[in-house]
Amino acid sequence: MNYPIYSHDLVIIGGGLSGLRAAIESSKTGFDVAVVSKVHPLRSHSVAAQGGINAALGNAVGGEDDNWERHAFDTVKGSDYLADQDAVEIMCKEAPRAVIELEHMGTVFSRMEDGRIAQRPFGGAGFPRTCYAADRTGHNLLHTLFEQVNSRNITIYPEYYVTSLVKNSGRCVGCIALNIADGTLHGFVTKAVLLATGGYGRLFARSTNALINTGDGAALAYRADVPLEDMEFVQFHPTTLYGTNILITEGARGEGGYLYNNKHERFMEDYASKAMELAPRDIVARAIQTEIDEGRGFKGEYVHLDLTHLGADKINERLPGIRLISMDFAGVDPIEKPIPVQPGQHYSMGGIAVNTKGETELPGLYTVGECSCVSVHGANRLGGNSLLETVVFGKLVGGEIAQKLPNISKPSKEPFKDTLEKESKRLDKLLSQEEGERPSNIREELRKIMFDHFGVFRDEQTMKEGLEKLRILQKRFSNACIDNKDLVFNYALIYTLELEGMLLIAEALALGAIERQESRGSHFRTDYPKRDDKKFLLHTIAYYRDEKTELEYAPVTLGIFPVKERVY
């Protein structure tokens, strides 16, 4: 068959904040850059970020003497000392410039009375450092960056699902993508590929993430023999809306919201008496889960997030989106009643192993943002640091690639013919199955297994059972049957392709979690409740070899902050 093959200097897979920021930077010097995304870029999950973006601007009262070192310290401590301190230093030093640059691009940030960018308190910091645009920060940033990309000479391929990377002589030379609109396969020949596909939150039953966050980039890299790092570190956000698990921003507590159990006790007193509701997310999530597990939650497994004392004006000004979400999806007006909340998966700290220049082990393949693990978040991300990571490293990696491009010759189209045929056969096989199991059943079971066996609290036996169940699901996948054989907007097919990758990376997560016999940040083991720096001050590196996951360990890059006990 003849397949269309396109050539670009750089293809960026993913059109969220990381991908778009990298596109802007890499195209500045006239390179031919394309963004390939399975949704239109404006529908990327970045749009859902609410509370804000951290930067030591020193604008807020109480934070005038803030500086990058303080931000870096909070980040490293928040990470339970697993973050690489060189990466954290880059991020925190660049933060003020990155935020001001977004302002210069047109983002309408919330302001203080004197007109400077406002900052609100967030978990894990002692004073206000989080810049915000009401509680719609991600939306405002994504629309701003899309406007910038849209006004530049950058090609966008919306609704193209990348099915595999293409390698030649030990180098990544492009990718194969399925045009969702008509089901045709396309080749993209490029000098470099940048993966910016977001996290793997949809591996879990309760998740704040968009339905599209299925870890596609991690699976693409893993299959191309690129290792994954620290996959077991999964952030559970303390406050997701009961029922739908839509995010209720940490900003709600930053603005003064209280958490109550069914006895109307502010139970955070028992878990973090100083920081209270603004302790880091892992600690608050465990506190809520403990309250629920010990019978002090409400029926249906939730606690109350009470904003009523903040008053209508403050809620309408600072948290208008939260009010709408609570009313639309839970029928609760937070001006009058507390919001029912429960912990849910929120962020993927782990991802594709990468250095601070965005380079993976495979030459020509770069990665940035939530799909990568650089690692600035270590074992627990601080609120407000994910948006920051996207724009700081998006710019940095985009710039790095642009510097390298002149020295890379245009790859041959030759290896594409084979890969396209192979991918075509793979899709045909999936579609030719006439009988079997619905992939959506497998997907729902996977999500439940991951949440039940690799959730907020973990222990060896529960996880090993989970791994067994996971392996059964992997086998069942070979029997997956899609009834719909039509190729036009066949979302059942996309769902199945996503599932195949999810089953693959879930194993790296599971094994990483089982082998890490300690508690650190988001990874809490009831059978090993203490952090063990002697054995595990290390990154987990998972390789996919001979269709098996093999774990190795790599040292954490330490720096100016000595490893200490983490108390809030």
Added chain:
Amino acid sequence: MKMKIFRYDKKTQKPRYDVFEIDPTPGMTVLGALFYIRNNLDDSLSFRYSCRGAVCGICALQINNVPRLACRTQISSLLEGTAEIQLRNYQVEVKEKWDSREEVLVEPLHYFTIIKDLVVDKKRFFDLYNATQPVFKPADEPPERERLMDPEAVKELENYTNCILCAACVSSCPVNLKNPEYIGPASLAKLYRFHIDPRESEDDSRVLLMNNKAGWWACEFHGNCRRVCPKGVPPIIAIGKARGRIDKIGKVPTEFSKK
């Protein structure tokens, strides 16, 4: 209850309505029902989705002949009639009858070309968006720090920056449906957002860009845009204010030309 869903594919080119009987769980949204159908009853049903939390703007559909986000619309609210939106002068022919007490009618957005089932080609919408040059154009060179902004100005801007480009307004607008040239409420609201941005030039170039019969002057103030907006954006107010500004500076509307 029954979901009555519009179906279409290019091969047969025969539009039809399929009826699916479902037992909605408490709080189930139209998007949830569509997933239930795709996962359990008919996996060939095509519809777009992403955030499921009313922020990404991908899932706007005609639901009981009103453009709404599928993820934000609860089945129970439709059956009980508690979330009704009355559209004005919305003379769209509904080809299928439905009983709103026990059925929900789901169709692709009007105004667009249908590709498959509930999926439409949004190119027309982004063409309108692009016609208004939607990118920030600051009046002066960037300072070292942030540009200062009055919090009151930010409050006014937020009315319009809240737009998620879901295109519900365009599909609800009687003018858009009869006049293919009309730039439409979403794009005009976006244009107005840049016009009132105090960091941009005060030379009125933004409002004058659409000082024509396809722009501000095409609106007939039916107000459906504001009624259907899932984010409370009021394009109708932006349009009224822009017209007022043009009147004040005494510029005569020009003919519209597509560059």
